[in-house]
Amino acid sequence: xxxxxxxxxxxxxxxxxxxxxxxxxxxxxxxxxxxxxxxxxxxxxxxxxxxxxxxxxxxxxxxxxxxxxxxxxxxxxxxxxxxxxxxxxxxxxxxxxxxxxxxxxxxxxxxxxxxxxxxxxxxxxxxxxxxxxxxxxxxxxxxxxxxxxxxxxxxxxxxxxxxxxxxxxxxxxxxxxxxxxxxxxxxxxxxxxxxxxxxxxxxxxxxxxxxxxxxxxxxxxxxxxxxxxxxxxxxxxxxxxxxxxxxxxxxxxxxxxxxxxxxxxxxxxxxxxxxxxxxxxxxxxxxxxxxxxxxxxxxxxxxxxxxxxxxx
Amino acid sequence: xxxxxxxxxxxxxxxxxxxxxxxxxxxxxxxxxxxxxxxxxxxxxxxxxxxxxxxxxxxxxxxxxxxxxxxxxxxxxxxxxxxxxxxxxxxxxxxxxxxxxxxxxxxxxxxxxxxxxxxxxxxxxxxxxxxxxxxxxxxxxxxxxxxxxxxxxxxxxxxxxxxxxxxxxxxxxxxxxxxxxxxxxxxxxxxxxxxxxxxxxxxxxxxxxxxxxxxxxxxxxxxxxxxxxxxxxxxxx
Numbered sequence: 001x002x003x004x005x006x007x008x009x010x011x012x013x014x015x016x017x018x019x020x021x022x023x024x025x026x027x028x029x030x031x032x033x034x035x036x037x038x039x040x041x042x043x044x045x046x047x048x049x050x051x052x053x054x055x056x057x058x059x060x061x062x063x064x065x066x067x068x069x070x071x072x073x074x075x076x077x078x079x080x081x082x083x084x085x086x087x088x089x090x091x092x093x094x095x096x097x098x099x100x101x102x103x104x105x106x107x108x109x110x111x112x113x114x115x116x117x118x119x120x121x122x123x124x125x126x127x128x129x130x131x132x133x134x135x136x137x138x139x140x141x142x143x144x145x146x147x148x149x150x151x152x153x154x155x156x157x158x159x160x161x162x163x164x165x166x167x168x169x170x171x172x173x174x175x176x177x178x179x180x181x182x183x184x185x186x187x188x189x190x191x192x193x194x195x196x197x198x199x200x201x202x203x204x205x206x207x208x209x210x211x212x213x214x215x216x217x218x219x220x221x222x223x224x225x226x227x228x229x230x231x232x233x234x235x236x237x238x239x240x241x242x243x244x245x246x247x248x249x250x251x252x253x254x255x256x257x258x259x260x261x262x263x264x265x266x267x268x269x270x271x272x273x274x275x276x277x278x279x280x281x282x283x284x285x286x287x288x289x290x291x292x293x294x295x296x297x298x299x300x301x302x303x304x305x306x307x308x309x310x311x312x
Numbered sequence: 313x314x315x316x317x318x319x320x321x322x323x324x325x326x327x328x329x330x331x332x333x334x335x336x337x338x339x340x341x342x343x344x345x346x347x348x349x350x351x352x353x354x355x356x357x358x359x360x361x362x363x364x365x366x367x368x369x370x371x372x373x374x375x376x377x378x379x380x381x382x383x384x385x386x387x388x389x390x391x392x393x394x395x396x397x398x399x400x401x402x403x404x405x406x407x408x409x410x411x412x413x414x415x416x417x418x419x420x421x422x423x424x425x426x427x428x429x430x431x432x433x434x435x436x437x438x439x440x441x442x443x444x445x446x447x448x449x450x451x452x453x454x455x456x457x458x459x460x461x462x463x464x465x466x467x468x469x470x471x472x473x474x475x476x477x478x479x480x481x482x483x484x485x486x487x488x489x490x491x492x493x494x495x496x497x498x499x500x501x502x503x504x505x506x507x508x509x510x511x512x513x514x515x516x517x518x519x520x521x522x523x524x525x526x527x528x529x530x531x532x533x534x535x536x537x538x539x540x541x542x543x544x545x546x547x548x549x
Contacts, residue, residue: 025505025506028504028505028506031504032504032505032549035504035549036549039414039416039417039420039549040414040549043417043419043420044419044420044423045420045423045424045427046423048427070451072449073449073450073451074451076449076450076451077450077451077452083447083448083449083450084448085448087448087449090448090449093449170393170394202395203393203394203395203396203397204394204395238394238395239394239395239396241394253394256393256394257391257392257393257399258393258394258399261391261393261399271412272412272414273414273453275403275404276403277403277404277405277406278403278404278405278406279406281387281400281403282387282388284387284400285387285388285389288389288391309412310412312412
């Protein structure tokens with residue numbers, strides 16, 4: 001008996017090792033996976049139900065109001081430097097919600113013909129509504145956005161807007177540097193080295209890009225701001241692409257690899273808090289393929305969530 | 313002879329299974345506050361370089377392989393962007409690790425307390441500002457800090473006290489088996505998994521530490537709750 005009992009135990013463990021060592025690890029894994037997916041997409045666990053297949057309801061989550069709110073907050077934070085108290089200024093937030101709710105392509109955020117109306121009812125909460133506008137170019141031609149990023153350059157050159165457009169659409173990251181405040185902080189100074197690298201001699205040449213955006217006149221005494229349209233002439237920018245205005249600029253960027261690349265990178269960052277690394281290149285390739293097929297940011301996100309490693 | 317060989321085979325199988333089980337949850341074996349895992353600490357050229365990619369397990373696998381995380385560097389495509397720039401250049405060369413975990417936001421933390429234990433710590437609202445600054449239409453990341461760890465510990469203890477108050481059986485969990493069962497119950501709720509016997513023993517050791525000798529059983533258990541609810545497995549997803 002002394003020798004028999006342990007042997008039986010060993011045989012039993014061999015037949016049912018998982019039931020002894022771990023209690024239904026599959027169900028536990030699924031529960032953790034469901035929690036991760038739900039929290040990643042909606043920033044909450046409310047409404048989450050146990051499921052044998054936690055990835056089965058990803059589509060439903062991607063249509064939920066909670067996901068739309070969370071992703072709109074994410075993009076608003078990613079595309080602006082600082083928060084603002086002013087509701088109308090957060091055009092990225094408002095238009096992202098609209099694009100996701102209406103199941104529009106992600107590119108609509110930057111090229112869609114939209115504008116906003118701000119309603120301040122006597123009672124209830126202030127509201128911003130997205131409306132159709134033939135002159136609209138995503139949120140880039142809305143007055144709140146143009147005011148927020150009008151900049152303070154001489155001659156009304158909209159350098160800040162040029163940088164913001166490229167930053168939001170391609171992920172371009174630059175730091176403004178004033179090397180010699182007496183000489184370089186002028187249009188002529190920016191043509192000299194080393195300022196000319198960013199302002200004139202690269203694919204993102206900020207002065208060239210700004211030249212298709214028109215200019216801004218600011219009368220501080222009157223607190224008047226007037227935006228002037230571009231002159232209509234063709235400029236060779238973004239490498240060597242002919243562009244005349246904001247619409248042609250954003251449409252050119254949407255056609256580039258930069259745009260899809262940034263959409264997939266942002267999606268990865270939304271789900272993990274960081275950019276993809278070399279170990280995740282093939283998964284990233286899959287995201288690019290899926291995103292290009294539909295143009296929907298939801299499909300980029302789904303690529304990562306449905307990956308076998310997502311819940312590990 | 314036949315039985316001896318079978319016994320050896322089974323023993324090896326059991327050991328391998330136990331090792332694998334432990335390796336899946338490396339942060340849970342110790343009841344302590346641990347840093348959020350980061351892949352940046354295990355840098356290697358391509359993630360498959362075993363000599364650089366973390367320590368090898370007894371079965372010759374890297375930690376990533378034991379976890380089932382596959383590093384597949386070398387994407388099929390190169391992406392040429394505006395101006396002829398290759399967009400994939402400059403990616404971090406970190407190995408796949410558990411750095412896809414994110415620290416729970418205050419919203420998720422609140423829901424976790426409620427879903428796992430059915431209570432919200434009374435201090436929750438008071439500690440809100442410790443985790444992140446709330447701005448309108450802005451996603452402020454949760455910033456782990458000494459203050460937030462302290463807040464998590466206090467709130468974890470409050471959760472424990474609430475659970476213990478609602479179930480008199482916790483005060484009676486003083487024997488070895490009852491303690492092991494109690495530890496497993498908390499872990500099942502907090503970590504959503506069954507802890508190993510080794511982890512259960514670690515929990516029991518924590519409960520029996522000399523500093524707790526003067527405390528009631530309820531108080532001792534509340535500290536176990538606090539420790540588990542401060543661990544990486546609870547505060548991340």
